[in-house]
Amino acid sequence: MKSIFLILSSKSYNYFFRRFSFDFQNEVIKTKNTFLFLTLLVLSFSIKAQNNQIQKDSTKTEKLDEVLVNAVRVNADSPITHSNLSKKQISKRNLGQDIPALLNYLPSVVTTSDAGAGIGYTSIRVRGTDGTRVNVTINGIPYNDPESQGSFFVNLGDFASSMESLQLQRGVGTSTNGSSAFGASLNLLTDAFSKEASGEISNSFGSYNTRKHTVKLSTGLLNDHFEISGRFSKLYSDGYVDRASSDLKSYFLQAIYKDDNTLIKALTFGNEEHTYQAWYGLTADELKENRRQNPYTYDNETDNYWQDHYQLHWNERLNNKWSTNIGLNYTKGKGYYEQYKPEESAADFNNLIEDDSDVIVRRWLDNNFYVLNANVTYKKKGVEVITGLSYSSYDGDHFGEIIWGSHLSENTHIRDRYYFGDASKNNFSVFSKATIKLSEKLTGFVDLQGRFVNYKTNGLNSDRRPFVTDVQFSFFNPKAGLTYKNSEFSSFYTSYAVANREPNRDDFKAGVSENETLNDIELGWRFHKNKVQVNSNLYYMFYRNQLVLTGELDDVGSPIRATSGKSYRLGLEIDANIQFNNKFNTSTNIAISENKHRNFNSDVSGTIENLGDTHISYSPNVVLGNMLNYTPIHQFQLSLLTKFVGKQYLNNIDDKNSKMDSYFVNDFNISYEIKPKTIFKSIVFSGLFNNILNVEYISNAFDYGGGDIYYFPQATSNFLLGMTLKI
Structure with missing residues (x-):
């Protein structure tokens, strides 16, 4: 507590906080003038630099940048199952596809794309659990939408170009901010500061009229303390599916002040997206007729959304033992999707239209999201303790407008609202986690978290039914876990974790009000020696009231879930990296699992029947990924990327007619860097040739019952080519 008092009572912090905490909220709410916002912050850092001189300590080894995610990430020896990707690894395939596509070759990961080519609305499943159960943070700030609990990566266009690293924890993982992780947690860290001034222009082009244009700039460290950097991107694709276009514009701006013990980051990033809808899917007959067709025919059947994030992070290292971190966030999101609806009922539209009128509607979301994170870290030889809290507040409006009708009522005006509802959600969590070296070979890990949620809604749903909720959880x-290092090269670990999770907005609408509970047991072995690295683990995840996908979609394309009762996921995951020689290496992973309901009850032919143990929907028993890399000369790499996903049931009753076939897809990646002696520091040529065997496959589908199945076809052979100029 002494360290917290020291940092909060420092003259510089009080000056900064008094002057800018109130202005910060007002600036982000009232203005879009990002450059002014950053300039003010940089000036404040200058004042701090003049009033604070901190002695340099040559014994420090931890990067202050990494403190941003220290509270939600784990290290290599932790008893938590995880995978890391560095900036260098991400950049080789970063040619415009969304973040899920870049994660596709990690263990137990399955990805899909509405438009079929990995750009636009993409999603991820880990260990068979859907994306609403994957906790996502950016610099420790929750990214999941508080109401739906989903992560919409379409609102992070080209964000990979501004990422320093990422970590994917599978299972419950360590305590994180925001909604609990029920399948995985994904922690993204944005760009670190750069000592030298730099510039970068990146362009890529490819199939389906895909193109990405990116410009990055950095001042480098000015006066050894300040840096301003930024990125602007434009990304467009027609999509593999007809008219499933994506038009994304994004930015990332960052100002940094640093000295030997302090790192302050002020950053803002945002995205404007316009996508043509493709979430309906195709019937089996439509698939055979033309797998690229889109059932939507209205010209402006589009989704349009604007999202801007503002973050402020203050990391302070008080001495070799104590450090603190404070993070503030404000996110503004607003947008709508437009839809043509034929022959509608007047009652469904508040009698603003006449019966059997055709109508065009816009359904809006308008929301604000505030976050405060704070934590303190104590480290000395053999001991690390991190204690922190996170508070978030969300408010959102849901409403629908009529913008055209073939037979409007007499007093109806364009943009009249036919429904309105609001919602608020407050989330407070406090945690303390400790890693203690119990002996020369044995390390213990304990992580305790309390989480408190309040969710309220009022008003009407889009179907004009009352939706009033006021719940607390x-x-x-x-x-807890143990790591036993039996040799210099080998270690074993085991862990046990509990997670509880509240229903999301759609679950409440469907009548679900109970929380779900997950118990996760992990047992792993790691071997790292010279040119061989092997990570393997067994997991047993057993649930109470698990919310599983039913195979159906609601009226806005969101998957519908239902309570399962008791269920479990049992699996083996192995990933290995082997360097055969100085030219060949491979990175291979395989996940084998059994995913079952226990004594599952379901409505079959109008009666409730006990079906015994049945498969959980969308949970393949086998997922395999492989990267075979060949480096014939320095800075030139060729990679063959392979992905196999086993068959999946589309419902939970083991219906043999409701399955998605397994698929096996191969991609080819090429990267070549040259370093000219003048003008440019580096020129990088890259290429990604997807589905080189031209496989016609399906990665997602939905079953409405009675054989009414809709499939989402993925792209056949396609390519992306890019060039990056660095100065």
Whole structure:
């Protein structure tokens, strides 16, 4: 507590906080003048630099940039199952596809794309659990939408170009901010500061009229303390599916002040997206007729959304033992999707139209999201303790407008609202996690979290039914583990974790009000020696009231879930990196699992029947990924990327007619860097040739019952080519 008092009572911090905390909220709410916002912050850092001189300590080894995610990430020896990707690894395939596509070759990961080519609306499943159960943070700030709990990567266009690294924890993982992780947690860290001034122009082009244009700039460290950097991107694709276009414009701006013990980051990033809808899918007959067709025919059947994020992070290292981190966030999101609806009922539109009128509607979201994170870290030889809290507040309006009708009522005006509802959600969590070296070979890990949620809604749903909710949840999520290092090269670990999770907005609409509970047991072995690295683990995840996908979609394309009762996921994951020689290496992973309901009850032919143990929907028993890399000369790499996903049931009753076939897809990646002696520091040529065997495959489908199945075809052979100029 002494360290917290020291940092909060420092003259510089009080000056900064008093002057800018109130202005910060007002600036982000009232203005889009980002450059002014950053300039003010840089000036404040200058004042701090003049009033604070901190002695340099040559014994420090931890990067202050990494403190941003220290509270939600784990290290290599932690008893938590995880995978890391560095900036260098990400950049080789970063040619415009969304973040899920870049994660496709990690263990137990399955990805899909509405438009079929990995750009636009893309999603991820880990260990068979859907994307609403994957906790996503950016610099420790929750990214999941608080109401739907989903992560919409379409609102992070070209964000990979501004990422320093990422970590994917599978299972419950360590305590994180925001909604609990029920399948995985994904932690993104944005660009670190650069000592030298730099510039970068990146362009890529490819199939389906895909193109990405990116400009990055950095001042480098000015006066050894300040840096301003930024990125602007434009990304467009027609999509593999007809008219499933994506038009994304994004930015990332960052100002940094640093000295030996302090790192302050002020950053803002945002995205404007316009996508043509492709979430309906195709019937089996339509698939055979033309797998690229789109059932939507209205010219402006589009989704349009604007999202801007503002973050401020203050990392302070007080001495070799104590450090603190404070993070503030404000996110503004607003947008709508437009839809043509034929022959509608007047009652469904508040009698603003006449019966059997054709109508065009816009359904809006308008929301604000505030976050405060704070944590303190204590480290000395053999001990690390991190204690922190996170508070978030969300408010959102849901409403629908009529913008055209073939037979409007007499007093109806364009943009009249036919429904309105609002919602608010407050989330407070506090945690303490400790890593303690118990002996020369044995390390213990304990992580305790309390999480408290309040969710309220009022008004009407889009179907004009009342939707009034006022619920509170209090959760205790303990985690513990041991790591035993039996040799210099080998270690074993085991962990047990509990997670509790509240229903999302759609679950409440469907009548679900109970929380779900997950118990996760992990047992792993790691071997790292010279040119061989092997990570393997067994997991047993057993649930109470697990919310599983039913195979149906609601009226806005969101998957519908239902309570399962008791269920489990049992699996083996192995990933290995082997360097055969100085030219060949491979990175291979395989996940084999059994995913079952226990004594599952379902409505079959109008009666409730006990079907015994059945498969959980969208949970393949086998997922395999492989990267075979060949480096004939320095800075030139060729990679063959392979992905196999086993068959998946589309419902939970083991219906043999409701399956998605397994698929096996191969991609080819090429990267070549040259370093000219003048003008440019580096020129990088890259290429990604997807689905080189031209496989016609399906990665997603939905079953409405009675054989009414809709499929989402993925792109056949396609390519992306890019060139990056660095100065």
